[in-house]
Amino acid sequence: MEPTCDAASMHAWSIELAMYAFALSTLLMLCGAVYTCTRDDAKPAKKTKTARSTDPFSLAKAQTDFTNLTSPLLEIFHWSRVVVDEYTYIEGEKTAITSLSAQHRWCLSGTPPTSTFQDINGIAAFLGVKLGVADTMEVKNMSKVELFRHFQQTYSSAWHTRRHELAQEFLERYVRQNVADIDEIPFTHNTLPVTLSPAERAIYIELDAHLHALDMKSAKIKNKSSDRDSRLSAILGSSSSAEEALVKRCSMFEGGGDMCSAIIKARQHQLEACVSEFNEKIIEARILREAIVRADSAYDSTTEPFSRWRSSLETDVCGDGEANALFKEQAVKAFAAPIIAIDTVSAKNLSDKAYELREMVHAIRSLQKECVGRLRSLRFFIGVRKFQQGTMDDMCICGKTVDTIISSCGHSGCHACIMEHANKQLCVADGCHSTVHVTDIVSAPDLGTSDTITGNHGAKVDALVSLVQQIPSDERALVFVQFDDLMQFVAEALEDDGIKALQLKGSVHQRTSRLESFQNGQAKVLLLDIAGESASGANLTVASHVIFYHPLVTPSKQQYAATQTQAIGRAVRYGQTRKVHITHMVAAGTIETEIMAAMS
Ligand SMILES: [Zn+2]
Ligand SMILES: [Zn+2]
Incomplete structure (x- = not known):
């Protein structure tokens, strides 16, 4: 299924609702303002009206103690526009976001999955549209009856075709895709084969x-x-x-x-x-x-x-x-x-x-x-x-x-x-x-006849070290590694060779401070988990080298491509002033070569 292409930027006039950005006190002040405003502008309330009808959320009481509020804060408002950025990271269809009332709803994503009905149904849920029944309910969440029906029910091909049409109709009507206009940022792709000792x-x-x-x-x-x-x-x-x-x-x-x-x-x-x-x-x-x-x-x-x-x-x-x-x-x-x-x-x-x-x-x-x-x-x-x-x-x-x-x-x-x-x-x-x-x-x-490991940590890390050493002193690199223990290993190996490397992991606070350190030039290399969310959306244009230490292990080709695109997008985006060098490291004659061949 294909979303329609539309060059007009969707970001241009968005009023973004970033839920986490609101401090509680600010919200309460806001609630207070809304309340006062309604009260002043309205005709004098008739004495017969109860407190409940003039102040349904108990805002007056909440001025001193927010726990007196009778509704979740954000649900008090009817929003003009709710924008869900990176919606793909929100798990489940029923979330606090879907229960917000709004005139307009937007979902944004750099790499939205659109290959199955389930994917489209996931987008639709955020807009309050139900396209059809979910067909991949998790088996562990099913009751015995559901489990039995799950095995019993088979749908006709006409049923599947209809679903597909519905999903396509939804895409055509509601989904627009921007063409990333980053042509002016030059970048190169290189594969670096590494021969193991x-x-x-x-x-x-x-x-x-x-x-x-x-x-x-x-x-x-x-x-x-x-x-x-x-x-x-x-x-x-x-x-x-x-x-x-x-x-x-x-x-x-x-x-x-x-x-x-x-x-x-x-x-x-x-x-x-x-x-x-x-x-x-x-x-x-x-x-x-x-x-x-x-x-x-x-x-x-x-x-x-x-x-x-x-x-x-x-x-x-x-x-x-x-x-x-x-x-x-x-x-x-x-x-x-x-x-x-x-x-x-x-x-x-x-x-x-x-x-x-x-x-x-x-x-x-x-x-x-x-x-x-x-x-x-x-x-x-x-x-x-x-x-x-x-x-x-x-x-x-x-x-x-x-x-x-x-x-x-x-x-x-x-x-x-x-x-x-x-x-x-x-x-x-x-x-x-x-x-x-x-x-x-x-x-x-x-x-071969050698009994040694290349360098101190093997040919792969050795190749990474010399690759990083060739990078001019005023340029920096993002190195993507998928697994925690492997990332730790690479970080230590780089440090051993005198290359300052930071790992983007840990709490939000740790990640933010490491990102700042990297952006301030305190490290040559930033190590990121390619499959993790820690770096999603982060602007890392200070780096002009993107290195994939190994091919990504994913269940599908689509996920492989999407994750890789997103990773590259950290550096290849507005604000990048240099040519970006993207390197894919592959151990020759191993599973890595097979993954690369299968996924590209
Ligand atoms: Zn034998
Ligand atoms: Zn023989």
Whole structure:
């Protein structure tokens, strides 16, 4: 849906209602004035009139104590014009603003979303127009009946077309779009690709392979209280999605080879935790099965799930020789462990217990899958490190020295043998049933041989530092970073290199004083959260360099474009006297390149 274009400026004669700008005392004085004025101009009130009809809001009493007011302050007035600036940041359709009475209503936004009916309905709500029912009521706010109807009701395509027409009609009638007249402010867009050092690359691909091996590329952690889910969420660290974790991995490095060793140690630890849970679960299942068999002699002990799982160990069900040997070893241990206490199973709860056992076997199989994923990604990372440190001495099945590694299972071989197998989607290693694609193949020379992190904090920050250092001393830069911990990291790294940087975050007071400091030239760099609201509307034309430290992580292309436009608009706007340089930093060969390609 497209709003109509209109060059006439909407800002020209607006009387803006900025609610927060009114001090309470001023308002009360204003109320007093209105009250007095009405009283003086009106004909003398008849004595029969009650106080309520001449002073419906109890303004007289409010002169001494504002709590005597019988109506919210702003709702006392009938406004000539209510202007809602940056309306997109107001959550929910029913707000104090929609209950104000006014002759005219305006909503302003630099980047209003207009792609769905819901977006348009959101604008309409502020004008007191209801276009139709909301179709994305939050499931958590629904009653059971609503939830049921939500799944039951499907609308015809004619219904959707009608809604679309209504929304378009609304746009044509009420919405006007100004063409930003900033042509005279010149600006340039540059992409700055950054090559990660071999050690950094290894750290990045380790996480990528790890998330892949554990099927976490798009999964959400549901229940952090379970051992398994808390182990999985530990991989994401402070990130809420795999995408976010990977973007951070391209940009935050510390300690070089130490960081690699720390990762190996952490992964080994996580694998051990997984294996020991596997062991405990087997013992639990054994105890339960024993109890069921004692209570029910007819319980089939060869086809029930636990026995079937046990015999599957003999057939290498997990498709990884090393993992299978590990499972067998653990199973032997778990079956040798003495059973101390036994559950009480009676005829009454027999079927419940049998169900419980099935669930337990299911959990054991999940743990097995997790172990295989962990083992493979750990094997891959250890292999990569060996190549980089020149300590790889494994031999290929053909007898040659290995020079190639497979990222999906961590097995290595000579390039010719690996390619020959990969063409049949097979792994070169004996007993490995991993499906190998040509894209999973990494050759050792590509991994490099350096063991260090570029500079002190990695190639990405290093590139940022030299970019900022090239900026003439009287010019300043805005650096956009999306995540809090990443922003902190960048700020510290810049300070380490002697570049004064301020972070635009914290309370309103803190943000205002930092903005002032930046505008007064007390810092070279202002760090802003690209996705946050802290900088929305702020005029930062003192800066003539806009740097995106990484591509924005957003669910939609439209949001990506809107957020970026708004960010650039901080510097490219009236008052800018210099040419603006916009730089997009991208770590080559990582998820960042993929995001850039997908979003532009
Ligand atoms: Zn393999
Ligand atoms: Zn070979």
